[in-house]
Amino acid sequence: MTELSAYDRGDGTCMHLVDNRCSIYEERPEICRIDQMFEKVYSKHFSRDEFYLENLKVCKNLQISAGLPEEKQVKLTSLPK
Numbered sequence: 176m177t178e179l180s181a182y183d184r185g186d187g188t189c190m191h192l193v194d195n196r197c198s199i200y201e202e203r204p205e206i207c208r209i210d211q212m213f214e215k216v217y218s219k220h221f222s223r224d225e226f227y228l229e230n231l232k233v234c235k236n237l238q239i240s241a242g243l244p245e246e247k248q249v250k251l252t253s254l255p256k
Contacts, residue, residue, distance in 0.1 A: 177233075178206045187237035 182204075184190040189207075191199045197207075205211060209230060217226050231249055238248040 182207075183237070183241075185241065186243050187234070187239075187241035188243070 179189070182189045182191060184192075189197070191197055191203070197203060205215075209227070213221075213223060213226050221229065228251075231251055234249045235251055
């Protein structure tokens with residue numbers, strides 16, 4: 176179980192994602208506040224770019240595991256230098 180399991184609608188996508196937008200954006204949990212979590216926890220372990228890329232990898236793996244069609248999955252590209 177991951178920290179985000181409670182929000183998974185069963186296909187690797189957050190249940191609060193509506194029309195490709197977060198429907199609870201202003202009230203989203205801390206774990207969804209990427210920059211805040213980076214500063215609070217992950218800056219000790221990753222550069223900001225590495226952290227963003229790791230977040231994308233997790234999303235992609237969840238989507239693959241849930242069988243989401245490739246065209247609907249996040250795209251992984253290298254981050255600009």
